[in-house]
Amino acid sequence: MLRMALPTGRVLKQAEPFLAAAGYTPLESLSATRKLTVPSKCGRVEYLLVKPVDAPLYIEQGVADCGVCGKDVLMESGADLLEPLDLGFARCRMVVAGKPEIERRGDNLLSPVRVASKFPHVAQHHFEKKGVPCTVFKLAGSVEIGAVLGLSHYIVDIVETGTTLKENGLVVHEEIAECSARLAVNRAAWYAKLGEVHELVEQLKQHCQSP
Numbered sequence: 001m002l003r004m005a006l007p008t009g010r011v012l013k014q015a016e017p018f019l020a021a022a023g024y025t026p027l028e029s030l031s032a033t034r035k036l037t038v039p040s041k042c043g044r045v046e047y048l049l050v051k052p053v054d055a056p057l058y059i060e061q062g063v064a065d066c067g068v069c070g071k072d073v074l075m076e077s078g079a080d081l082l083e084p085l086d087l088g089f090a091r092c093r094m095v096v097a098g099k100p101e102i103e104r105r106g107d108n109l110l111s112p113v114r115v116a117s118k119f120p121h122v123a124q125h126h127f128e129k130k131g132v133p134c135t136v137f138k139l140a141g142s143v144e145i146g147a148v149l150g151l152s153h154y155i156v157d158i159v160e161t162g163t164t165l166k167e168n169g170l171v172v173h174e175e176i177a178e179c180s181a182r183l184a185v186n187r188a189a190w191y192a193k194l195g196e197v198h199e200l201v202e203q204l205k206q207h208c209q210s211p
């Protein structure tokens with residue numbers, strides 16, 4: 001049996017029907033239960049419900065054999081995992097956003113650039129790659145406030161519908177990456193449970209959504 005880490009919240013809502021369609025129906029509603037582990041009806045998988053940011057660690061350390069993780073979370077974690085499938089749901093963009101007038105002021109006025117983000121490693125790496133000195137503040141959520149109230153010049157965050165940015169008077173300045181849910185697999189489990197992992201990949205592959 002495989003143990004699969006599933007991130008609670010945004011990704012779980014779409015992961016549950018996706019897994020059910022592929023024949024991995026959970027024994028109980030994952031979105032409703034407060035249990036942390038839930039078996040599947042087919043008995044081939046047990047689900048481990050974890051905070052999204054923790055999922056890569058559980059998989060990397062082998063507590064879970066595999067899991068569904070947002071690409072945004074995988075990028076930030078830097079965990080050493082195999083990523084055999086882009087599942088295609090939970091699509092969003094990782095962007096640099098801020099007030100519209102920031103760009104008009106020019107980069108010279110912004111050195112070092114102050115950035116607020118739930119993804120500090122991604123943010124740091126992005127600005128360093130451009131050769132722009134930056135100070136990154138790690139926030140746990142509601143990062144838009146950082147830019148609206150002046151903590152930072154920019155935020156690095158995910159955008160799904162764009163509503164949150166719009167309602168806070170912020171705009172996208174740059175796109176960093178297209179993100180979606182991925183199947184992530186522990187390296188040792190890939191070989192130790194080859195048959196089960198292969199079957200899972202083949203089953204899920206048939207239900208992946210193209211852009």
Ligand code: PRP
Nearest residue numbers: 141142143157158159160161162163164
């Ligand atoms: C995410 C993200 C944005 C929002 C984007 O936050 O950090 O705030 O969703 O979605 P939209 O483009 O559809 O408006 P989340 O809902 O995860 O809450 P958080 O701020 O507590 O992290």
